[in-house]
Amino acid sequence: MAGIDHEIPQLRLNLAALEHNIALMSRWCLTQGWLLCPHIKTTMTRPIVERQIAAGAWGVTVATVTQAAVALRWGLRRILIANEVVTEHDLARLRGWLDTVPDLELYVFVDSGAGVDRARRAMSGTGNRLGVIVDVGTGGARTGVRDIHTAREVAAGCRHADGLRLAGVGGYEGVQRNERDGVTLGAVDAHIDRAVAVLDELVGEIELPLFTMGGSAFPDRVVAVLGRLAPHVRPVLRSGCYVTHDHGTYARVSPIAGLRAALTVRAAVLSTPEPGLAVLGAGKRELAYDAGLPVVLGARARAATIFDHHLVLTGADGIQVGDLVDLGISHPCSVFDRWRQIAVTDRDRIIDVWRPEFD
Known part of the structure; x- marks a missing residue:
């Protein structure tokens, strides 16, 4: 399509x-008996999210109030902010939406009495x-209560606040490294068990x-606890990276068979300054590298070193x-925010241009 056909480097999405x-x-x-509330921070791209909703998603998950504002602008009305919201400015934005947006169903994570107090005011x-x-965490990692006493404190604070309602229990087991060895799976299961105990x-x-958990590396461990939940509990999975999958970390660890890598960078x-060495015109500003270097597709070469705008093969x-060399991406969450437009392809032909909206 005009304006993107010949732009290189290029983010490409196989529709x-x-x-x-x-x-x-x-x-x-559906087979597992869980509702899906996909974490749309992965893409923040409206045509993708609209397809997820059309396929039956219960709502959407975001990480920030700014991302929630984008979801609202798109017309979404069930939004889960899987994070603590504590600043006066952000809380005021939430209050404004609750007062003015009809049928808005809005959730936040809270892991402290102080967090409850700020939200209550x-x-x-x-x-x-x-x-x-109630956000349930694990030692040395991210947010989340570390003991049952704090969980009770959060719950009690909600009971005595007219603007809050205690809605459930959640957490994020994906704080563990993306591996499926016995030690890692044991830590994942222990985290899930703590969340179930709080519930x-x-x-x-x-x-x-x-009851809400579930990244994209261990959703099978989360859904396995369904039989331990009370019958009236609504189980909500928040996985997001499945939507494009990848050629790296999730290709290696995802337990969901049949997902296809949809994202590449051309x-x-x-x-070619030395024998066997090639330098591509894409680097840290264009490529995810936090979970491994890109995978070279369709050529016999290996990514070795990455710079701001160069990748050495x-x-x-x-x-x-x-x-032109196509690169498979590891960890899609670190790709979309690097690009203003995406070349949507069908059999290698560009058929549309989509634009991520992170603010």
Whole structure:
């Protein structure tokens, strides 16, 4: 399409693979008896999210209030902020939405009495109460209560706040490294068990409790606890990276069979300064590298070193200056925010241009 056909480097999204993944994940969750509330921070791209909703997603998950504002702008009305919201400015934004947006169902994670107090002051008097999910964490990692006493404190604070409602229990087991060895899986299961124990402690105080966990590396470990949840609990999975999958970390660890890598970056060979060495015109500003270097597709070479706007390939015999090389991505969450536009493809032909919206 005009304006993007010849722009290199280029972020490319295979539409057939994307739609396959959306349908596959929808069926998988339905079979497992779980609601899907995909974490859209992965893409923040409206046509992708609209397809997820059309496929039956219960709502959407975001990480920040700014991302929630984008979801609202797109017309979404069930939004789970899987994070603590504590600043006066952000809480005021939530209050404004609850007061003015009809049918808005809004949830936040809370892991402390102090967090409850700040939310209570901001939401006092609102007719549409803010849903509070008790965030259950694990030692040395991210947010989340570390003991049952703090979980009770959060729950008690919600009971005495007219603008809040205790909505459920959640956590994020993906703080563990993306491996499936016995030690890692044991730590994942222990985290999930702690969250279930907190839910068991509080479930009698919640009218329609949510239980929500699930990144993209261990969703099978999360859904396995369904039989341990009370019948009236709504189980909500928040996986997000499934939507494009990848050629790296999730290709290695995802337990969901049949997902297809939908995302690539096309880059040009700028230089071949030494035998067997090629330098591409894409680097840290264009490529994810936090979970491994890109995978070279369709050529016999290996990514060795990455710079701001260059990727060095070794074993690159036969690659010439001016050649176009496709790169498979590891960890899609670190890709979309690097690009202003995406070339949507069908059988390698560009059929549309989509634009991520992170603010």
